[in-house]
Amino acid sequence: MNYRHIYHAGNIGDVLKHVVLAAVIEYLKRKPAAFRVIDTHAGIGLYDLSSEEARKTGEWQGGIGRILAAAALMPGGVRPILAPWLRIVAEVNGIDTSSPSGDALPEMAAEALIAYPGSPEIARKLLRRQDRLTLTELHARDFKTLSGRYAGDFQTKVIELDGWLALGSFLPPKERRGVVLIDPSFEDTREFTKLAENLIKGWRRWESGTYIAWYPIKDMAAVRRFHKRLVESGLRNILAVSLSAGRPTADGVMKSSGLLIVNPPWTLEDDLKRALPWLASTLATGAGAGWELEKLVDE
Secondary structure: OOOOHHHOOOOHHHHHHHHHHHHHHHHHOOOOOOOEEEEOOOOOOEEEOOOHHHHHHOHHHHOHHHHHHHHHHOOOOOHHHHHHHHHHHHHHOOOOOOOOOOOOOOOOOHHHOOEEEOHHHHHHHHOOOOOEEEEEEOOHHHHHHHHHHOOOOOOEEEEEOOHHHHHHHOOOOOOOOEEEEEOOOOOOOOHHHHHHHHHHHHHHHOOOOEEEEEEEOOOHHHHHHHHHHHHOOOOOOEEEEEEEOOOOOOOOOOOEEEEEEEOOOOOHHHHHHHHHHHHHHHHOOOOOOEEEEEEEEOO
């Protein structure tokens, strides 16, 4: 396994994934009962955008960089949806987020961005004291960094493990409430098949959990086969969403990605209908930019 997310941190795929992850966690917090977040392909938690790896690709500039540059023009209806995520981005960059309003966006220039939070850090900062976080990471170097970051944190458990095994080992969690984020590297051409098989396996072990599965969009035929497999599997309540900066291509920088969400919060679809048009127009770089939202299977 050679994939390392530092090359892609903060890109358009992260924007979509982290907006949705934060929205799901905020919804879970509406009830006092504890929940668990399970991140199967966790990475290192926090990414240094001044590092050689991040500067080599500069993908964050087309993602979180564009969002911050346009934040002052963000419509009022979009702000409360993006605020939980953007406040964490500001916090890891040393910006004061102690606003009296939870929907207020901290002032932060894209040029001041030196770090970007991965999904573990976003989840951890959104947890309440009673909630728990389980992180699995197989890459030895990244596991060492991740485990060091959360050493001594009683709410966070870090395990050196193939993320696919987590779906069999940790479900259902004892809290019986929560969300599973599945964000594989897609280095393997069989990744869509593995994603479908393991998502189905996980759901059968814990049918009431929320699942967020991320995938790049380069081959639309592969995406359609993936969706078809899940529709035919018997899974219920499936929402598919995509965000594109331009027309997807098989080679080059990823311009489009998608999420398949099983058991989404009932509020999520309407939230995304408000946020996605602004995100798509802000991140657009050429023909084919846009967004899609489709309920693949009803409850």
